[in-house]
Amino acid sequence: MTLGLTPYLFMDGNAKEAINFYEQALGARVQFVQSFGEMPENPDFPLPEAAKDRVSHALLKIGESDLMLSDSFPGHSPQVGNQVTICIQSSDKERSHTIFEALQQGGRVQMPLQETFFSPAYGTVTDKFGVTFHIFTEDAQP
Template sequence: MTMKLIPYFVMAGNANEAIEFYQEALGGKLEYKQTFGEMPENPEFPLPEEAKSLVSHATVKFGETDVMFSDSFPGQPHQSGNQVTLCISIDSKEKAEHIFNALKEGGQVSMPLQETFFSPAYAIVVDKFGITFQIYTEKAMSGS
């Protein structure tokens, strides 16, 4: 089993600016970036035109450390204090379920553990101490 804890910065519509700032200030290298407009469309949640250029997910490497970024999903509240989360990146759905169940005890589930287009098991949970965790299960590589 492989597991990493990755800082995840959730921005209020200025993720592109933050990515550029931190790359310059800390010598980071953009590894991946996707906008909300590049995601598969969901007819149940139409995306406002002005949100299509916002960052849905990005990864910047600083030395040996990855930091992930996104803008708040359109319509989701954003306030200072909740913009930094820890993303637990793991390669096992079973371990993701175990971690999710442990963290939700006395906490609050923001998004139940479920399959998404980008992960076979993804969830967001605020633990009993008020720390927000994203649980991200990596997709199995083909041929494994």
């Protein structure tokens, strides 16, 4: 039996922008994207015109990991907070720096990327969408 855990981000109408951003910043590969307008219609739950172009579900592959995201319905904005953060692990210090620099564009640094007692390069950054990432570089053992 296999058990997995996948972060799922709810965006407020900017999921397409986030997908493009994560493609650039993290090298994400889009596996699937569907808009609310592409879903089968349900007469019991009519789709507002403003929701048709929003992303109903997307799956991105980042390295060996999955990231899912979707937009909320107009008027049902998700709450921005720190209940969920994402830790990106790397064995390459240079790659960690590249990712950290990309994610901080339009965002804010919580803890600068730096050497710590547990990592040669660790830092925390909240991107321009309000998603907080921990960048953790594995310490190469001799």
